[in-house]
Amino acid sequence: MRHFKDHLNDEAGTIALGAALARALAPGLTIYLHGDLGTGKTTLTRALLHAAGYAGHVKSPTYTLAEPYTVTIAGKALTVVHFDLYRMAGAEEFLDAGFREEFNENQVCIVEWPENAAPVLPSPDIDVSLTVSGRGRDVELSALSDKGFQCLDRLRFAPNL
Secondary structure (H helix, E strand, O other), X not given: OOEEEEEEOOHHHHXXXXXXXXXXXXXXXXXXXXXXXXXXXXXXXXXXHHHOOOOOOOOOOOOOOEEEEEEEEOOEEEEEEEEEOOOOOOHHHHHHOOHHXXXXXXXXXXXXXXXXXXXXXXXXXXXXXXXXXXXXEEEEEEEOOHHXXXXXXXXXXXXXX
16 A cells, blocks of 8 residues: 545544554564644654554653654564654754664654754655644655555554454
């Protein structure tokens, strides 16, 4: 699957999508999250991490810029690094922080506000857009690489059942 669109009626729908994404993850994926403040980017990531087995508190990395979490995917430990680049002043700051090294075949990187480091940020495998629609959210996932296609092919999601 190259493209996935749906409507999430409420926060429970966002949490269900995060859980479905957790089941479809594979090492080496880079996922960009797009959306205005309050559209559910961190909620989606938190749900993904909890569904993948992380039991602790998942905070928004707005001030730390990046938070690593160890989860279990297909019986193997995997690090998921959650980036929030909202406060980042530009691409140079991303490079100075040494974040490029986090993007590798052994980890999953989830990036909120990727446009703030766009020229130097590694390309995404999956682009996720969240927009407010009525009382819910519209979500659109686009696969942009073979890894992204494979992930979306594994995605099993029924949001409003």
